[in-house]
Amino acid sequence: MFSFEPGTFLFEAWDARYQLMAGLAVTAQLSVLTIVSGSIAGMIGGIGLTYGPWPIRFLLRVYVDAVRGIPVLVLILFSYYGLALFGIQISAFTAGVVALGGFCAAHMSETVRGSLESIPAGQTEAAKAIGLRFGQRLRYVLLPQAIRRLLPPWVNTAVEMVKGTTLLSIIGVVELLLATQQTIARNYLILQFYFAAGMLYVLVNFTISQLGALLERRTAHLRY
Amino acid sequence: MTYQFNFDPVFRDFDKMLWGLGLGLYLAAIGLLIGCVIGLLVAYGRQSRITPLRWALWVYVETIRNCPILLLIFFVYFGLPEMGIYFLDKTESFILTLSIYAGAYLSEVFRSGLTSIPVRYVEAAKAIGLRPWQRQRYVVLPVMFRITLPALSNNLISLFKDTSLAAAIAIPELTFMTRQINANTFRVMESWLTASVLYLVTCYGIAWFLRRVERRYAVIR
Secondary structure, X not given: OOOOOOOOHHHHHHHOHHHHXXXXXXXXXXXXXXXXXXXXXXXXXXXXXXXXXXXXXHHHHHHHHHHHHOOHHHHHHHHHHHHHHHXXXXXHXXXXXXXXXXXXXXXXXXXXXXXXXXXXXXXXXXXXXXXXXXXXXXXXXHHHHHHHHHHHHHHHHHHHHHHHHHHHHHHOOOOHHHHHHHHHHHHOOHHHHHHHHHHHHHHHHHHHHHHHHHHHHHOHHHOO | OOOOOOOHHHHHOHHHHHHHHHHHHHHHHHHHHHHHHHHHHHHHHOOOOOHHHHHHHHHHHHHHHHOOHHHHHHHHHHHHHHHOOOXXXXXXXXXXXXXXXXXXXXXXXXXXXXXXXXXXXXXXXXXXXXXXXXXXXXXXXXXXXXXXXXXXXHHHHHHHHHHHXXXXXXXXXHHHHHHHHHHHHOOHHHHHHHHHHHHHHHHHHHHHHHHHHHHHOOOOO
């Protein structure tokens, strides 16, 4: 079973190691880029959704609800085919980051809004009473408490984003899934390679979830 | 930077898009139905006293939940024929994938639903002399379905959105049709805007309908 000859899984996997590792690296890059940009944008968006003046709230609401009601794949194809129309010469990679980042931002905004609104009004009132300005209220009172509630859904979103990067294989970004498919096209070991790639994703995502759970326990004391 | 909108070529194929939308809804509904059965069995199985069974089901749930659905779709579509299962056409193989996928997510929903049923309900059922399966059939399951209804509708909506991935194995649902129309007519903005609006309207339609159902069956505790 564990023979090392051409046509066996081990040999072919070793043969394709650089390709698969490059794919994994692209997946990692995509994930980090979308999660970081999406989280930052989502944080701002969430604060805007909660405390912004009504025109900003309205615009953000439209954006968030629209993005959440459209499948990610459609967003990706839309940005891939659509952005080129405006003379923006971008690669499939960038189009993918834009679409996934926008998707992540919408979900994060909603999460941030939810966790900010779940903080009792007494907290804000007390902060106002001791004379903190808006920025200070956010910095010292609201965000530290919101973070605690934010973590579980944030980790979920992060896992969803790692899983979502596979959709970019459809527009030709050679991430782990497409690299696997290219390898399969060469050696036809369909089951073994899909299984191996799947296990790799499970490993990465399971690690993220477990790290999230650890972080959650660490920040449990932040509750009031 | 100026773009001339011309929806005519897209609307000429509008019936195709609607057919694709219908197919997506059909796939999501079947997936949810089979997924519910799988999810229920797994949820009960994970309460069983047989430790290997519990472990096996835990592995199933965690694997499926952490695996990208696109990879699962390809694994089932291209991989099963390798194992001698070659009588599934692409729609059936997609439904199979979607059901397995939904089953893992729904089992978690049902598991939390089962644990959230007040013990006194079961005790009351025992007191009036219901047999174990009668307790499940007449007390636990109806209450659990009502409790989990909001989570179920969320799952249906996300399953419906996931049917867009069927385009990857050339199932003619909305995304696939839109891609074809886009390629044939080059009306990029128009075709994708139309598809987006169709998805949006359908998602919010489902959400609106299910919220009414939820209100109708809300559990008063």
